[in-house]
Structure formats: C-alpha cells, structure tokens
Amino acid sequence: MYLVGETVVYGLMGVCVVEAVGELDMQGADKGRSYYTLAPVHRDGKIFAPVDTSVAMRRAMTREQAMELIHSMPAIERDTYESSNPRLLDEHYRTYLKSGDCVDLVRVVRTVYAKGRLAAEKGRRLGQVDERSMRRAEEMLYDELAFALEMRPDEVRDFICVTLGDK
Numbered sequence: 001m002y003l004v005g006e007t008v009v010y011g012l013m014g015v016c017v018v019e020a021v022g023e024l025d026m027q028g029a030d031k032g033r034s035y036y037t038l039a040p041v042h043r044d045g046k047i048f049a050p051v052d053t054s055v056a057m058r059r060a061m062t063r064e065q066a067m068e069l070i071h072s073m074p075a076i077e078r079d080t081y082e083s084s085n086p087r088l089l090d091e092h093y094r095t096y097l098k099s100g101d102c103v104d105l106v107r108v109v110r111t112v113y114a115k116g117r118l119a120a121e122k123g124r125r126l127g128q129v130d131e132r133s134m135r136r137a138e139e140m141l142y143d144e145l146a147f148a149l150e151m152r153p154d155e156v157r158d159f160i161c162v163t164l165g166d167k
Contacts, residue, residue, distance in 0.1 A: 001019070001051060002021070002036065002059075003018065003020055003021070004019065004020060004021060005017065006018045006059065007147065008036075008038070008056050008058060009057065009058055009059075009060050009144055010055065010056075010057050011055040011057065011098070012036075012097060012098070012100070012136075012140065013040060013124040014041070014042065014137055014139070014140055014143040014144065015041040015042065015143050016038035016040050016044070016047060016146045017038065017039045017041060018038060019035075019038065020036070021034060021036055022035070023035070025036075026048075029048070029065075030050075033050075033051075033088055034050075034051040035048050035049060036049045036050075036051060038047070040110050041100070041143070042152075042153055044148065048110055051124065058100065060144055060147055060148065061090070061102065061144060061145075062148060063150075066145050066149050067102070067149075067163075069106070069145075070145070070160055070163050072103075073106055073165075074107045074164065076110060078108065078111040078114055079108070079111040079131050080091075086128070086129045087089065089127075089129045089133075090129045093108060093129065093133035097136055097137060099138065102141060102144065105137045105140055105141040105142065106137075107135055108133055108137035109138055109141065112133060112134035112137075112147060113134065114132075116130070138157075139153070141156075142154075142156040142157065145160075
C-alpha cells in the first residue's frame with residue numbers, strides 16, 4: 001500500500017502523487033472500498049484508483065535509477081517482433097506499454113527508431129501503429145525521467161543525448 005505523499009507510476013497515466021487513501025464519497029464509488037486519489041505530476045486532473053487495482057502501479061524511480069537507466073540504454077536490445085498486421089503489432093506494443101517498465105519503454109523507442117531509419121533508407125515512412133506506439137512510449141518514459149531528474153519532460157530527450165554523447 002502506498003502512503004499519502006508518495007510518488008508512483010500508475011499504468012499508462014504516468015507519474016502521480018498519492019494525495020489521499022480511503023473511501024470515496026462520490027457517485028459510482030464502491031462503498032467500503034479504499035481508493036487512491038492520485039494527482040498526475042505533469043498533467044492536470046485527478047485519478048481515483050482502487051487500492052486493489054489490477055492496473056500496474058509502482059514507486060517512481062529515483063535520480064540514481066534514472067541515470068543508471070540512461071547509461072544502460074545503448075545496451076538494451078531492440079525487439080525482433082515483426083508483423084504486417086497492424087492489429088497484432090499494436091497488441092504487441094501495448095504489452096510493453098501496459099507493463100510500465102522503463103526498460104520495455106526504451107525497447108519500444110529503440111525498436112521503432114531503428115525501423116524508421118530503415119524505412120527512410122528505402123524511401124518509406126513508418127506505419128501509424130509504430131509512430132503512435134513510439135510516441136506513447138516516449139511520453140511515458142520522459143514523464144518518469146523528468147520527475148526523477150527534476151526537469152520538464154520536453155528537456156529529457158536532449159539530456160539523454162548529451163549524457164550519452166550523441167550531441
């Protein structure tokens with residue numbers, strides 16, 4: 001169970017601060033059931049999630065963990081899954097996205113980036129599923145790294161490039 005004030009990553013919603021834990025007095029909430037009231041760090045709004053939710057939830061990474069992840073990025077293997085069926089490809093990427101695991105998110109970004117380079121060499125463009133999945137993986141990854149590194153999400157890509165010597 002998470003405590004008020006803790007920072008968590010909640011499913012596809014990203015980094016959130018636990019504002020309250022307890023029953024909700026609102027329509028649609030189950031009486032006697034405990035909920036987390038979550039406030040997204042980089043977005044507006046509130047999320048009410050049952051304490052016993054099946055949605056992936058974990059503590060947000062620390063600065064040290066973020067730096068360790070960034071330094072490990074070049075060694076993270078790309079995915080070898082291939083499919084010309086957009087539905088199957090989307091399902092495959094969603095598995096990585098739903099896990100919320102940062103290594104999985106890096107894997108999606110690296111995979112689609114490599115596919116994009118290959119497509120460009122052939123005078124083609126990436127498919128919509130690839131583009132959408134990479135964009136979502138980057139949003140989720142940069143959201144958490146930004147929190148851990150105390151910066152804005154739009155600063156993360158450049159920080160990674162500078163840190164890894166790609167700029």
